[in-house]
Amino acid sequence: MDDIYDLKNLRKKPKRKNSRTKGNTFERQVAKILNDRFNTTEFSRSPGSGAFATTHSLPEHLKIYGDLITPEKFKFCIECKKGYNNLNLYSLYNNSSELWKFIEQSEKDSKKCSKLPMVIFKQDRQPILAIIPKGTAFEENIKYIEIHKNKTYRVYLFDELIKCWDSMWFDL
Numbered sequence: 001m002d003d004i005y006d007l008k009n010l011r012k013k014p015k016r017k018n019s020r021t022k023g024n025t026f027e028r029q030v031a032k033i034l035n036d037r038f039n040t041t042e043f044s045r046s047p048g049s050g051a052f053a054t055t056h057s058l059p060e061h062l063k064i065y066g067d068l069i070t071p072e073k074f075k076f077c078i079e080c081k082k083g084y085n086n087l088n089l090y091s092l093y094n095n096s097s098e099l100w101k102f103i104e105q106s107e108k109d110s111k112k113c114s115k116l117p118m119v120i121f122k123q124d125r126q127p128i129l130a131i132i133p134k135g136t137a138f139e140e141n142i143k144y145i146e147i148h149k150n151k152t153y154r155v156y157l158f159d160e161l162i163k164c165w166d167s168m169w170f171d172l
Contacts (some may be wrong), residue, residue: 148150
């Protein structure tokens with residue numbers, strides 16, 4: 001006996017989320033977390049999401065690097081990445097992983113502004129991760145994994161890293 005019901009239209013496809021919107025929302029979320037943690041309002045999204053410094057001719061003291069505008073004494077140049085759900089985190093151990101491109105981008109921006117690189121990365125329904133160079137002065141009792149390419153990096157849970165002393169985040 002054949003079914004006479006057409007079930008194709010019962011489930012509509014979910015509306016595709018714009019990746020730019022997703023990234024902008026994540027940058028605002030990270031800025032809010034940092035503002036709340038450090039009791040300030042100085043963290044905010046960069047105009048043009050980090051590309052502003054490279055696409056505009058500005059005097060050096062006005063250039064903005066990274067995805068977030070940070071306080072003057074903040075140690076890090078932050079690159080935020082959201083999504084990339086098809087990226088397997090085990091690929092961190094693969095030198096051709098797209099995550100290494102994010103790290104290289106953060107390194108390039110951080111050199112220009114004389115800060116340390118930090119990639120803040122989140123996949124859907126996963127915790128936020130922070131990737132920073134080994135030797136950055138964070139407490140040793142925080143769990144991390146190490147990854148290597150030309151340099152050694154540590155991958156932390158951002159929720160754990162954010163609890164560290166202010167002196168770990170700022171040049172005092």
